[in-house]
Amino acid sequence: MDFKKAAIISSYISKDYAEKIFKLLMAYQDISASEAASRLDMHIRTVQEFLDTMSVYDIIDKKEVFEKKRPYFRYSIKKKKIEIIIDLDKEFEKNNDHKSGYKIREMKNSGAKFSVARNGEYFSTLTIWIGDGRDGKERKINLTIPQGRFLYYLPFPDTHPLSVDEIMQKADNNDIHKSEILDIINELLDLKIIEKIEG
Amino acid sequence: MEQKLKQNMKITGLIPAIISIIIFAFTAILWNITVGFYVLGSVMLFYSLLMFIAFYRTFHWGSLLYTIYMISYGFLLLSVAPVIVLDKHMDVNDFSLISKILFFTTIILFNWLLYLNIKRKLKWRGREILELAAQNIEEATGNFTERPLPTGKVKFSKQELESFSKFFEKRLLGLTYKENTRIVFMPLKYKNEYFALYNPNYNYHEKTWVAINYNGNVSVNISKEDYLDYKEDLAFEQLCNSLSDEIIEFIELFLDGRQVRIIDRMDNLKVSVFR
Numbered sequence: 329m330d331f332k333k334a335a336i337i338s339s340y341i342s343k344d345y346a347e348k349i350f351k352l353l354m355a356y357q358d359i360s361a362s363e364a365a366s367r368l369d370m371h372i373r374t375v376q377e378f379l380d381t382m383s384v385y386d387i388i389d390k391k392e393v394f395e396k397k398r399p400y401f402r403y404s405i406k407k408k409k410i411e412i413i414i415d416l417d418k419e420f421e422k423n424n425d426h427k428s429g430y431k432i433r434e435m436k437n438s439g440a441k442f443s444v445a446r447n448g449e450y451f452s453t454l455t456i457w458i459g460d461g462r463d464g465k466e467r468k469i470n471l472t473i474p475q476g477r478f479l480y481y482l483p484f485p486d487t488h489p490l491s492v493d494e495i496m497q498k499a500d501n502n503d504i505h506k507s508e509i510l511d512i513i514n515e516l517l518d519l520k521i522i523e524k525i526e527g
Numbered sequence: 528m529e530q531k532l533k534q535n536m537k538i539t540g541l542i543p544a545i546i547s548i549i550i551f552a553f554t555a556i557l558w559n560i561t562v563g564f565y566v567l568g569s570v571m572l573f574y575s576l577l578m579f580i581a582f583y584r585t586f587h588w589g590s591l592l593y594t595i596y597m598i599s600y601g602f603l604l605l606s607v608a609p610v611i612v613l614d615k616h617m618d619v620n621d622f623s624l625i626s627k628i629l630f631f632t633t634i635i636l637f638n639w640l641l642y643l644n645i646k647r648k649l650k651w652r653g654r655e656i657l658e659l660a661a662q663n664i665e666e667a668t669g670n671f672t673e674r675p676l677p678t679g680k681v682k683f684s685k686q687e688l689e690s691f692s693k694f695f696e697k698r699l700l701g702l703t704y705k706e707n708t709r710i711v712f713m714p715l716k717y718k719n720e721y722f723a724l725y726n727p728n729y730n731y732h733e734k735t736w737v738a739i740n741y742n743g744n745v746s747v748n749i750s751k752e753d754y755l756d757y758k759e760d761l762a763f764e765q766l767c768n769s770l771s772d773e774i775i776e777f778i779e780l781f782l783d784g785r786q787v788r789i790i791d792r793m794d795n796l797k798v799s800v801f802r
Contacts, residue, residue: 434672442674447708448738448746451674481677484764486670498677 330419333385334412340381341410345370349378350405353388358404379403420507431489432513434482435523442479450476456519474505475512482522489525530798531661531757532654539718543574560613568604571597581724585696589640589649596636603629647800652700653714655793657735657753660770667762675738675748676764678771683778685741691778694786700777704731709740712774716753737774747771 340346348368352359359367361376368375379401383390389406392399434440445452454469471479477499483490490498496509516522538545547570555563575597582590606626611617619627643649683691688710692703701714702723713736715723723729735753738746747767754763780788 434674436669438672444675444732446706447740448675448706448711449708449740449744480675484670484672484676484767486667487764 329412329414331414334414336381337385337387337410337412340378343378345374346378349375353403353405354408356404358389358391358402360400360402362400364403429491431491431525432482432495432517432522433487433489433525434485435520436485438485438521440519440521445473445476450480452476454479454516454521456521458519469512469515471512472505472508474499474501475509477501478509479512489523530658530796531664531759531761532658533756533758535654535716535718537718539721542721547571547574560611561608564604564608564611568601568608571601571604575601577725581720584702584724585699586693587697587699589643589699592636592640592643593649596633596640599629599632599636603633644800647794650699650800651715651717651720652698652793653716653719653735655796655798656700656714656770656773657716657756658796658798659792660766660773661757661761662769664761664765664769666759668760670763671751671754671760672763673751675746676767676771678745678747678768680743681739681745681775681778682743683739683782687778687782688739688741691781694781698786698790700789702731706738708742709738709744711736711738735770737771745771745775 345368349364352364352367356363361379362372364370364379365372365375379388380390382388383403387405387407387410389404390401391404393402439457441455442451443453443455444450450473451471454471456467456469458465458467478495478501481495481499483495492506492509492513496503496506501509513522517524547567550570551563551567554566575594578590578594578597581587582594603626606629607622610621610623622630640649689705692705692710692712695701695703695712699715701712704711704713711731713723713731713734723731732748733750734748735750736748738748740746747770749763749767749770754761754766777789780786
């Protein structure tokens with residue numbers, strides 16, 4: 329399940345009437361939106377929206393029935409256990425290997441200020457000024473030690489760029505820190521502090 | 528050899544002298560010439576204290592000589608102050624014996640210091656170090672960045688680095704800072720020494736330095752101020768690597784007992800005594 333889907337389901341389940349509707353669905357073989365609304369003394373549109381959403385996510389079964397009246401929908405419970413599972417590994421592609429085949433270096437006139445840690449062997453913070461003049465804001469990013477070590481070995485502007493793996497090797501960084509390094513690279517690419525050279 | 532650094536037109540080196548003259552003139556006009564001499568003598572004794580601090584920091588014998596000169600000059604002014612009268616012809620016999628001794632001592636020390644200055648024995652060598660680093664570096668624009676560059680690994684022991692750091696200061700190549708895991712060598716340019724020596728909040732991290740940690744990792748930082756001091760924009764990474772190589776070569780020469788070669792290399796640049 330992705331974050332978007334999980335967020336929608338969670339928001340509906342957290343409604344104060346969610347428990348009452350599910351209680352009805354467990355008690356009834358199937359039920360229409362108007363029956364449920366009248367039973368719970370709620371507005372039919374609120375109940376219908378809830379039931380439709382749950383059916384989209386396969387928690388409730390929705391069937392169109394034809395009686396004397398015009399066709400309408402009856403709802404029944406489909407899953408008696410509702411689990412919201414987000415696979416973070418899959419979600420954020422932990423290794424990101426296929427995305428690190430490019431070379432990088434610091435961008436010309438990036439304006440970023442790299443502050444060296446106490447022992448002088450890595451950067452501890454990165455300060456960036458966003459905007460100009462009075463509207464300019466200072467943004468400070470506290471770096472993890474692997475990130476700080478990585479950036480310490482980042483090639484200078486206009487020099488021969490290096491791949492992420494080459495810089496990691498120079499910085500003596502362990503592969504388990506690659507995802508956090510890729511995270512700061514993506515952020516710095518967005519902030520135009522570093523530039524990507526394809527190839 | 529073409530010099531790559533701009534002319535240094537700073538008057539920082541003259542600031543103490545200018546201050547002394549202003550104070551002397553101010554007190555002499557406001558009170559009288561005797562008070563002026565007393566105050567100027569006291570100022571000289573204060574400067575001698577500053578010179579002693581420089582000696583204590585570097586163990587450079589020239590600073591000790593300056594200290595003695597300032598003491599001698601200060602006491603000379605204090606000793607002649609009571610007998611100095613404006614618009615009156617003064618004779619040597621008007622002064623006490625102690626004043627006469629101090630006068631000759633001051634003159635000898637002054638000339639000695641002047642000679643040592645001309646021979647570059649009292650000159651901070653940061654400018655020469657930066658000149659040497661810039662030799663054979665290509666021009667390139669817009670690749671300066673205000674961050675250090677790791678330049679490689681060396682195999683010097685902690686004792687060797689500490690020993691070289693003493694030489695570095697004693698020969699006025701610059702100042703060194705011992706941190707927990709490394710030694711920072713900061714070349715110090717002539718006329719910049721006042722800030723580095725007497726400002727307790729001096730932030731050497733933002734200056735030009737070469738740092739070597741006890742595992743042998745070498746890092747270089749070149750300050751924006753020093754980079755802009757070059758006449759042309761130079762390839763920054765090459766410049767950092769060159770400065771690092773230069774300091775490493777100096778350490779190797781020092782450990783080989785060829786310290787004189789280090790000084791020769793700087794003297795051969797023939798950088799003006801007053802730059």
